[in-house]
Amino acid sequence: GKTAVMAVISQLAAMTGTPILGAVLAGRTAAGLQAATGIPSVTLTRLIGENRDGGLPDGAILVVDEAAMVGTCQLAAVTDLVEQAQGKLILIGDDRQLPEIEAGGLFRALVNRLPAAELTENVRQHEMWERVALTQLRNGSVDQAINAYQQHRRLIIGQDRDNTITRAVDDWYRYVAATGDLTSGLLIAYDNDTVTELNQRARTHLAASNRLHGPALETGERVFQAGDRILCRQNQSRLGILNGDLGIVVSVDPDHGTLDVQLDRDPERRDLPVWYLDQGHVDYGYAMTGHKAQGVTTDRTFTVIEGATDREWVYVAMSRGRQTNTLYLTNPQPANEQCTHLTHPDWKGDLDTLAMSLEHSRAQTAVIDHLARPPSSSTDVLEPAARGQAEHSEPDPRSPGIQLAAGS
Numbered sequence: 213g214k215t216a217v218m219a220v221i222s223q224l225a226a227m228t229g230t231p232i233l234g235a236v237l238a239g240r241t242a243a244g245l246q247a248a249t250g251i252p253s254v255t256l257t258r259l260i261g262e263n264r265d266g267g268l269p270d271g272a273i274l275v276v277d278e279a280a281m282v283g284t285c286q287l288a289a290v291t292d293l294v295e296q297a298q299g300k301l302i303l304i305g306d307d308r309q310l311p312e313i314e315a316g317g318l319f320r321a322l323v324n325r326l327p328a329a330e331l332t333e334n335v336r337q338h339e340m341w342e343r344v345a346l347t348q349l350r351n352g353s354v355d356q357a358i359n360a361y362q363q364h365r366r367l368i369i370g371q372d373r374d375n376t377i378t379r380a381v382d383d384w385y386r387y388v389a390a391t392g393d394l395t396s397g398l399l400i401a402y403d404n405d406t407v408t409e410l411n412q413r414a415r416t417h418l419a420a421s422n423r424l425h426g427p428a429l430e431t432g433e434r435v436f437q438a439g440d441r442i443l444c445r446q447n448q449s450r451l452g453i454l455n456g457d458l459g460i461v462v463s464v465d466p467d468h469g470t471l472d473v474q475l476d477r478d479p480e481r482r483d484l485p486v487w488y489l490d491q492g493h494v495d496y497g498y499a500m501t502g503h504k505a506q507g508v509t510t511d512r513t514f515t516v517i518e519g520a521t522d523r524e525w526v527y528v529a530m531s532r533g534r535q536t537n538t539l540y541l542t543n544p545q546p547a548n549e550q551c552t553h554l555t556h557p558d559w560k561g562d563l564d565t566l567a568m569s570l571e572h573s574r575a576q577t578a579v580i581d582h583l584a585r586p587p588s589s590s591t592d593v594l595e596p597a598a599r600g601q602a603e604h605s606e607p608d609p610r611s612p613g614i615q616l617a618a619g620s
Contacts, residue, residue, distance in 0.1 A: 218249040231269040235259045236277045240456035268297035280305030283314030308350045317578035354570040369541045380514045380540040385417040394441045399499035400515040400529045410499035429464045431489040443497035502529045511535045518542035
């Protein structure tokens with residue numbers, strides 16, 4: 213996948229003595245990018261803040277991962293930095309996943325105008341039918357995707373909200389209890405309130421089955437014990453903690469109000485002090501929103517949908533799991549039977565509602581896409597990575613310009 217491509221870029225840069233840097237929106241993603249590819253990586257905010265006066269090395273390569281989520285202003289700022297250094301900017305992302313929070317659409321506009329190297333084969337999901345269904349969902353073939361999930365019993369409609377959430381958490385618990393690995397399954401929801409409820413119910417299952425042990429530490433509305441799955445929500449460099457870090461509580465020190473945790477991303481343990489906990493920076497990590505889940509890979513996902521959503525969000529949620537991804541849909545008009553695989557009388561109306569949501573895209577459109585006349589050719593400034601492929605030769609990592617890579 214794209215990680216392998218970036219690793220090769222890193223190797224080519226090292227062979228030619230070309231300085232290379234990576235930048236992403238989130239600190240956790242930056243750490244993952246650096247660990248997986250060997251490219252020294254930071255957040256975009258830090259990169260821009262520390263190099264406003266042209267601090268990038270001359271001729272540097274800058275790789276921006278998840279570029280489709282980066283707003284136009286930040287992309288323009290990093291483009292200026294690379295231009296000042298007479299370097300090369302490589303943008304990697306997927307404009308069919310979650311869009312930018314700020315004004316955006318620039319990555320999509322560039323992909324639509326310029327040749328771009330594209331990863332066309334999905335290798336994350338184990339089942340071939342699921343790979344096909346995800347491609348259909350990604351491309352807007354909503355009915356075909358829904359039919360595939362329905363036929364393989366991956367689409368479950370609940371009697372009501374409570375029933376749907378209960379089924380999702382029960383299914384999650386049966387799986388992680390069987391594997392004995394809390395990292396192997398993930399609950400996903402659209403909003404924070406539902407995530408909080410999923411987390412509380414998941415933890416109740418674990419506590420009732422004696423899978424949490426030792427003294428308890430109460431902080432705010434959370435109670436932590438050894439065995440708890442946690443999510444860190446605030447960068448803290450002196451603690452070695454990044455926003456989005458996931459881990460397991462190894463032990464609790466109730467006297468000092470601290471947690472000893474093992475993060476997923478490296479073997480070194482971290483001590484979370486009382487002040488970090490009291491400020492509400494640690495939550496349970498059994499469930500998370502789709503936005504937090506982008507970039508996460510696990511074995512099985514259990515996604516709860518209630519109310520309207522959009523194609524990009526569902527595509528991200530349903531592509532996090534390698535083995536299975538199941539969608540739990542709340543029935544807005546309760547039926548007189550329990551949660552089922554599309555058997556209660558109202559299921560067709562529920563599927564129509566789901567289809568309407570998935571037809572809706574939240575992808576942003578750049579201003580240049582609204583202009584009557586497309587911009588003049590900028591091939592002397594923008595150098596797509598795909599050109600090297602088209603000519604059956606490797607692009608020189610030292611040559612200036614912008615390269616695009618689109619894919620999941």
